[in-house]
Amino acid sequence: MPVHSSSSEAFREMFIFETIQLIGKLEQIILNSEKCNNLDTHAIDEIFRIMHTIKGSSSMMFYKHIALVTHSVEDVFFYLRDEREKEFDCAKLTDIVLEVIDFIKVEITKLQDGQDLEGDPSILIQDIHGFLERLKNPSTAGTMLNPYEAVFNFVDGCEMENIRAFGIIHKLKDRAENIRHVPEDLIDDESSIGIIRKDGFKILFHSEGPQEEMYGFLQETLFIKDFTLRVIEKKVISLEEPIIDLLEKTPEKELRPDNQISTNKQSIISVSVTKLDKLMDLVGEMVISEAMVTQNPELADLELDSFHKASRQLKKITNELQDMVMSIRMVEISTTFHKLNRIVRDMSRKLNKEVQLQVIGEETEVDKNIIDHISDPLMHLIRNAIDHGLEHAEERKEQGKSEIGTITLEAKNAGSEVWITVRDDGRGLDKQKILKRARENGLIVRPESELTDKEIYAFIFFAGFSTNEQVTEYSGRGVGMDVVTKNIEALGGAVSVDSVQYKGTVITIKIPLTLAIIDGMTITVGGLKYTVPTTSIKQSFRITPAEVIRDPNNNEMILVRGQCHPIIRLHELFKVQTRITNLHEGIIMMVENDDNIVCLFADELIDKQQVVVKTMPSYFKKMNGIAGCTILGDGSISLILNTSDFFT
Amino acid sequence: MSEAISEVFVEEDTLKGKFLTFPLGTEDYGIEIKFVTEIVGIQAITPIPGIPEYIKGIINLRGKIIPVMDVRLRFKKEPKAYNDRTCIVVIDIKEVTIGLIVDSVSEVISIPDENIIEPPHVNKNINNRFIESIAKINSAVKLILDCDKLLNEEDLAELELLS
Numbered sequence: 001m002p003v004h005s006s007s008s009e010a011f012r013e014m015f016i017f018e019t020i021q022l023i024g025k026l027e028q029i030i031l032n033s034e035k036c037n038n039l040d041t042h043a044i045d046e047i048f049r050i051m052h053t054i055k056g057s058s059s060m061m062f063y064k065h066i067a068l069v070t071h072s073v074e075d076v077f078f079y080l081r082d083e084r085e086k087e088f089d090c091a092k093l094t095d096i097v098l099e100v101i102d103f104i105k106v107e108i109t110k111l112q113d114g115q116d117l118e119g120d121p122s123i124l125i126q127d128i129h130g131f132l133e134r135l136k137n138p139s140t141a142g143t144m145l146n147p148y149e150a151v152f153n154f155v156d157g158c159e160m161e162n163i164r165a166f167g168i169i170h171k172l173k174d175r176a177e178n179i180r181h182v183p184e185d186l187i188d189d190e191s192s193i194g195i196i197r198k199d200g201f202k203i204l205f206h207s208e209g210p211q212e213e214m215y216g217f218l219q220e221t222l223f224i225k226d227f228t229l230r231v232i233e234k235k236v237i238s239l240e241e242p243i244i245d246l247l248e249k250t251p252e253k254e255l256r257p258d259n260q261i262s263t264n265k266q267s268i269i270s271v272s273v274t275k276l277d278k279l280m281d282l283v284g285e286m287v288i289s290e291a292m293v294t295q296n297p298e299l300a301d302l303e304l305d306s307f308h309k310a311s312r313q314l315k316k317i318t319n320e321l322q323d324m325v326m327s328i329r330m331v332e333i334s335t336t337f338h339k340l341n342r343i344v345r346d347m348s349r350k351l352n353k354e355v356q357l358q359v360i361g362e363e364t365e366v367d368k369n370i371i372d373h374i375s376d377p378l379m380h381l382i383r384n385a386i387d388h389g390l391e392h393a394e395e396r397k398e399q400g401k402s403e404i405g406t407i408t409l410e411a412k413n414a415g416s417e418v419w420i421t422v423r424d425d426g427r428g429l430d431k432q433k434i435l436k437r438a439r440e441n442g443l444i445v446r447p448e449s450e451l452t453d454k455e456i457y458a459f460i461f462f463a464g465f466s467t468n469e470q471v472t473e474y475s476g477r478g479v480g481m482d483v484v485t486k487n488i489e490a491l492g493g494a495v496s497v498d499s500v501q502y503k504g505t506v507i508t509i510k511i512p513l514t515l516a517i518i519d520g521m522t523i524t525v526g527g528l529k530y531t532v533p534t535t536s537i538k539q540s541f542r543i544t545p546a547e548v549i550r551d552p553n554n555n556e557m558i559l560v561r562g563q564c565h566p567i568i569r570l571h572e573l574f575k576v577q578t579r580i581t582n583l584h585e586g587i588i589m590m591v592e593n594d595d596n597i598v599c600l601f602a603d604e605l606i607d608k609q610q611v612v613v614k615t616m617p618s619y620f621k622k623m624n625g626i627a628g629c630t631i632l633g634d635g636s637i638s639l640i641l642n643t644s645d646f647f648t
Numbered sequence: 649m650s651e652a653i654s655e656v657f658v659e660e661d662t663l664k665g666k667f668l669t670f671p672l673g674t675e676d677y678g679i680e681i682k683f684v685t686e687i688v689g690i691q692a693i694t695p696i697p698g699i700p701e702y703i704k705g706i707i708n709l710r711g712k713i714i715p716v717m718d719v720r721l722r723f724k725k726e727p728k729a730y731n732d733r734t735c736i737v738v739i740d741i742k743e744v745t746i747g748l749i750v751d752s753v754s755e756v757i758s759i760p761d762e763n764i765i766e767p768p769h770v771n772k773n774i775n776n777r778f779i780e781s782i783a784k785i786n787s788a789v790k791l792i793l794d795c796d797k798l799l800n801e802e803d804l805a806e807l808e809l810l811s
Binding site: 285288528573574575576614616617618619620623624625626629631635636637638639 | 692694695696697698699706707708711713714715743744745746799
């Protein structure tokens with residue numbers, strides 16, 4: 001087991017990170033190939049490369065199990081790579097690779113939890129070897145071929161060792177098959193002479209001839225100092241295995257075909273997220289300091305042409321810098337989406353439902369934070385959709401739907417939010433069943449006749465709510481949906497559901513695009529400053545006393561373009577002393593959230609500016625109506641309003 | 649490795665047994681110096697709606713937002729107007745940074761362990777909750793604050809209720 005010092009900790013983290021990325025990629029390749037039921041040469045190369053990399057890094061970290069498994073898979077793909085024309089059972093191979101992926105995933109999870117690796121890969125490895133043998137059998141079954149390994153050492157100072165070696169190979173070609181030798185490139189690669197001098201010239205081959213005969217045949221070579229020939233033990237795999245071992249000493253040659261990809265990789269580096277966070281904090285500070293300098297009250301009445309010019313330049317640069325830093329944290333959602341392909345595949349096999357996953361807008365970019373938090377919820381949603389939503393083929397046929405169920409996963413940017421929808425064309429939600437269940441759980445507090453469809457559907461997000469009578473392997477325990485809501489709410493997002501019976505269900509997740517820098521409008525209430533995110537502001541205006549409507553409970557309302565909206569007095573809500581308490585003296589700001597509109601009453605509107613959102617100190621738990629705070633240009637603190645809290 | 653450990657010990661030793669003292673009304677209080685990160689003068693405090701009265705709000709400490717607590721109000725004493733002697737003692741406990749507003753600070757003193765005694769348990773005085781121990785210095789007595797309890801669970805629960 002590896003030593004647990006801090007540096008090995010860092011290596012381990014790196015290993016976990018890289019391996020997860022690699023197997024993610026691998027999974028994608030395999031699933032893509034499965035769709036067209038064919039592994040093309042590019043995919044084989046790619047898989048071989050990935051396995052090779054994982055093998056290398058895991059043996060470096062002494063994670064033997066992973067190294068062994070990947071090694072055996074590497075064998076298979078190494079073989080396929082050489083035998084391009086070979087026919088093979090693609091489905092079986094896919095299964096094997098997916099099993100290996102699962103194995104590695106489990107081991108990685110153990111690593112992440114700080115446990116020792118203990119998974120036993122031997123059955124898996126046997127499987128893989130079995131596959132490889134069957135793959136090779138047709139070629140070797142007919143004639144009895146003996147696998148040999150020959151090592152030549154030439155007489156010192158005989159010169160042109162590579163040419164001599166080439167001569168041996170040439171001679172051998174008449175009597176043997178499947179000849180492999182190290183070094184591989186004898187003529188064009190000058191360094192081959194050095195290798196032969198140092199390590200000798202190794203040949204692996206199959207031949208029908210018995211050992212004595214071959215020995216005699218090869219011994220006739222000139223300038224040989226010593227020469228060994230032996231039959232290798234394992235008959236079938238033997239052809240490949242020693243070669244890989246030998247080849248590992250000269251890996252540059254192996255990697256030659258993937259020039260293109262390796263240069264791609266060079267332009268990407270991985271950076272720890274804490275560093276990025278730090279960078280973002282610093283840029284945030286800089287934006288504030290910039291405002292402190294350029295909007296310094298001491299400069300207010302001075303005529304400073306060149307200063308203003310310079311400060312505009314500074315502003316431009318800081319803005320660009322800010323955008324850049326923000327974009328660094330943005331990650332395409334595609335990896336998260338592709339992970340789901342696997343779940344769809346496994347479930348559709350197990351549940352015997354044919355499902356296709358349609359992905360739209362996978363290039364949408366969202367904050368890294370968000371990516372980390374949405375994969376679990378999405379997994380639950382997809383599982384639910386397949387398990388509960390989609391019907392079996394016969395049922396679908398009866399209803400005149402296509403036999404293959406479709407799940408559509410869509411991501412798009414909508415203003416400052418990302419919307420992710422999971423849509424299925426299954427049976428939809430059963431309103432009566434949900435109502436019944438809600439009644440049993442005592443969730444209904446209002447008369448049932450008053451509930452809208454959407455409100456009824458929203459019951460499925462409550463904890464412990466499952467309408468599925470049977471608990472299946474995948475869902476039905478009623479824990480899924482409330483995990484979804486919790487995760488999404490932790491991101492400041494919202495989940496909603498809509499459904500049409502027999503047509504399907506749509507679940508929409510709305511998450512703020514980024515949590516760090518927003519455009520905000522600063523308002524004052526009794527000398528205190530508050531910031532309202534511009535995205536939620538519809539308009540601001542002044543009113544006359546006559547426009548205000550009061551209901552018997554003294555709630556104030558206002559009629560705007562034929563619609564009546566409630567007024568919330570911020571000074572009352574936040575218990576702030578202010579001189580301005582008459583509605584017509586202050587300003588009314590109309591804010592919108594999810595089609596709901598309220599009017600906020602404040603003293604004054606100051607200006608619009610970009611603010612860096614700082615979370616409230618952890619000492620305070622979630623606060624009603626306040627999303628966070630920000631530091632304004634003059635160093636004072638402004639509270640950022642959470643407009644969605646005003647509607648509950 | 650062993651060197652590094654001994655260094656840490658030395659470091660702790662320099663902080664151990666040292667207390668920042670400050671008067672509050674008629675008593676003298678002390679805080680273990682290891683909790684204190686800095687002392688700043690009083691500055692503009694932004695009030696926050698819906699929090700206990702003794703939390704005055706938040707301040708901008710060089711770009712870091714921290715809550716501030718008026719220790720007088722925390723101990724249910726008469727509030728006193730802030731002046732230029734009023735200080736904010738910034739302390740760090742269990743990764744929570746908070747500022748304590750005190751009338752003024754006196755000095756940092758070393759108190760040997762043998763001079764520190766347990767507070768009496770009989771007294772159910774409300775203030776007693778926050779007193780970790782009592783230190784005797786010559787004839788004077790300093791009450792050593794339990795910083796943990798100052799932001800104790802009970803009150804955190806209170807905060808949650810309010811939100």
